[in-house]
Amino acid sequence: MSLAVVTLKKGEGRLLKAGGMWVFDNEIASIMGSFLNGDIVLVRDFDGYPLGKGFINTNSKITVRLLTRDENRKIDSKFWEDRVRDAWEYRKKVTETGCCRLIFGEADFFPGLVVDKFSDVLVVQSLALGIDRWKEEILELLKKVLKEDGIEIRGVYERSDVKVRRQEGMELYKGFIGPEFPTLVEITENGVKYQVDV
Numbered sequence: 001m002s003l004a005v006v007t008l009k010k011g012e013g014r015l016l017k018a019g020g021m022w023v024f025d026n027e028i029a030s031i032m033g034s035f036l037n038g039d040i041v042l043v044r045d046f047d048g049y050p051l052g053k054g055f056i057n058t059n060s061k062i063t064v065r066l067l068t069r070d071e072n073r074k075i076d077s078k079f080w081e082d083r084v085r086d087a088w089e090y091r092k093k094v095t096e097t098g099c100c101r102l103i104f105g106e107a108d109f110f111p112g113l114v115v116d117k118f119s120d121v122l123v124v125q126s127l128a129l130g131i132d133r134w135k136e137e138i139l140e141l142l143k144k145v146l147k148e149d150g151i152e153i154r155g156v157y158e159r160s161d162v163k164v165r166r167q168e169g170m171e172l173y174k175g176f177i178g179p180e181f182p183t184l185v186e187i188t189e190n191g192v193k194y195q196v197d198v
Helices: 077-094 129-148
Strands: 005-008 022-024 028-032 040-044 050-056 062-068 099-104 113-118 121-126 155-160 173-177 184-189 192-197
Touching: 040 062, 050 129, 077 099, 077 129, 099 129, 099 184, 113 129, 121 129
Parallel strands: 005 040, 121 155
Antiparallel strands: 005 028, 022 062, 040 050, 050 062, 099 113, 113 121, 155 173, 184 192
C-alpha cells in the first residue's frame, strides 16, 4: 500500500529542515493519497525532495510528527525496538535508572510519548494519535529490553488525562494498562527513600 504524500509550501518547513520534528498545518501545500488520521505519511519539500515520514493528524495544528528522515525506513516492531534500546542505553550512561524518565517524546524520537519508570512500575502518557496506536507494543518492547537487564516490570499505569489530547481528537484517559496492581511504589533517589503513588 502506498503512503499518502504531504508536500510543503515553497519556503516552509524551516524548523523541520533545522532538525525539528513537526510539520504545522499552515506549512502544507497539499496532501495527495488516502489516509486516516494516525497513519504514516511521506513528507516532501515543495520540489519533491524527500524530508522523511511521520504520523499525520489533520485535527492537530501539528499535522505531521516526523518519525524518521529516511523515507525508505520501515516503521515496524524492529524500528520501535531499536528506538527503545537507544533510549535505555542512553539512560544507563547518564542517569540513575531506579527512577527516571525512560522515554521523553521527541527528544527520544517517540513523538508524543512519555514513559517514566518508578522502580518496577511504568507510567505512560500518550499525547499524539499516531503514537497511541503503537503505545502497547512499545510498552511490551520496553518490558522486554528492561528484563534483559534483570528488571521485571510489575505494572503499567496510564496518565493520558491532559487536555492537549482533545486537540488531537482523542479522549482523556487514566487507568491501568494490563492487570491492576498496588499503586504505591517505593523509590530511592540520591539515597533517600520515597513513597510515590502513581
